[in-house]
Amino acid sequence: MKFICNDARNPDANELPLWLSVNESVKALNFQKSMSGYAVTPLIALNRLAEAVGVAGIAVKDESYRLGLNAFKGLGVTYALGNVICGKLGIIIEDTTFDYLKSAEVRHKLGDLTFTTATDGNHGRAVAWVARQFGQKAVVYLPKGSAARRVEAIRETGAQAIVTEFNYDDTVQLAKEKAAENGWEIVQDTAWDGYTRIPQWIMQGYTTILGEVGEQIRHMEMPEPTHIVLQAGVGGMAGALLGYWANLYEGKHPVTLIVEPDNAACIFHSASVGDREPHQVYGSLETIMAGLACGEPNPIAWSILRDFADAYVSCPDYVAARGMRMLASPLEGDQRVISGESGAVGIGLLSLLMSEPEFSGIRSKLKLDQDSVVLFINTEGDTDPVLYRQIVWDGKYPMPQR
Incomplete structure (x- = not known):
């Protein structure tokens, strides 16, 4: 040590x-x-x-x-995705509840969203689980060597889980690129230039x-x-x-x-x-x-x-x-x-x-x-x-x- x-x-x-x-x-x-x-x-x-x-x-x-x-990990993702959805609705999170944000009324207002992230397992499962609570989709990227059970746990939420040939940091880069290509909302638990608000909410x-x-x-x-x-x-x-x-x-x-x-x-x-x-x-x-x-x-x-x-x-x-x-x-x-x-x-x-x-x-x-x-x-x-x-x-x- x-x-x-x-x-x-x-x-x-x-x-x-x-x-x-x-x-x-x-x-x-x-x-x-x-x-x-x-x-x-x-x-x-x-x-x-x-x-x-x-x-x-x-x-x-x-x-x-x-x-x-x-x-x-669910603690951070719940608060972050809640804030993201509030932003799209033009409200603040202090004035709403989790149950309202997962309601049919809100899903109708938002339409279809896709959240994406890179993960070693636990964060991605949380993103997938919270996205499902809100009636939305998730695409989760995992680094090479990820444990089979962690991959399965993500797929059990209905999300797409993709194991890459990269380490964690390069998998984060891939998720960023896919989000930009497809218009997805990236929910990452780290920050970079121009991307700080969601990590702060997490x-x-x-x-x-x-x-x-x-x-x-x-x-x-x-x-x-x-x-x-x-x-x-x-x-x-x-x-x-x-x-x-x-x-x-x-x-x-x-x-x-x-x-x-x-x-x-x-x-x-x-x-x-x-x-x-x-x-x-x-x-x-x-x-x-x-x-x-x-x-x-x-x-x-x-x-x-x-x-x-x-x-x-x-x-x-x-x-x-x-x-x-x-x-x-x-x-x-x-x-x-x-x-x-x-x-x-x-x-x-x-x-x-x-x-x-x-x-x-x-x-x-x-x-x-x-x-x-x-x-x-x-x-x-x-x-x-x-x-x-x-x-x-x-x-x-x-x-x-x-």
Whole structure:
């Protein structure tokens, strides 16, 4: 594992990303609550695991329960597509509901629309599912090597799913080209020049996760987190939650670690260059953490991660596999959590950080100790059930021999 500590974290409240403020988050939450399928996902305290690794508390927000999609992505897509449709109707999202936007009256006004995206699986399934809710079509492009179950889950919504011969970043480019050729609406969870509004809506939708966590902590009388570990692919989810938290705490938020797979660590690489600009990594981006297999950072997310994260971590795949097994086989008294590769990497990271002598300096710098309460987001369940069983049952991707 490799670490970079951010000695230039920006505590200046004037630089806060105000479009991710608590007030903006409430707008997204209110719209999401107008969905018949909306429900708060569990916040799970793993007290025995916390004791075993040497911290005061561990809490896991389990997004595998979100909207029946087995991943968190539906939050962002629902809010983004809702805003897109509102724009076509000439209304604002605060003045409507999800059920109205899926009504026959609205479908008649809109006519036929096609939404398209590139995805490693979870985001595309969310786009396809939400498009169907609104009575519209979706065409979803996936990179080579995509798990069969993730492709099938998209097709089960009635969407067209096309597996390309490209990696994730080149598949995004293909989706952009097809959208321009066919007049489709692209719904991507990253940004580029001239394309920022939809990614911002997606990120605002994600902030519901921490809005719920705040209420759950108070209701469950749990201690406030001192640390949060956030996974990053392009950085949209991590940037959204960190931006929300930075606003909530006015730049004096708890310690935040950003974790990525070694072969797709574009946020880590950008931090290592140190010129404040986002930087792409190239290659196959091969990793079991499919949802994080992205080589080019979301630039609007990167600016938040650059200014407000405390550390950036690059991990081999065995760290995620270790986290999956730990969550699947809990200590007595803890609840089981079914977590996919991208969802479990943070737990694997903490267990190694707290146990390996070589990381004592990092622990000290990040103030990770017996008084720490660490929050994790389980971003997905077993979205690739074949690989899940191979890892959890058969021990695939074991820890290296010491």
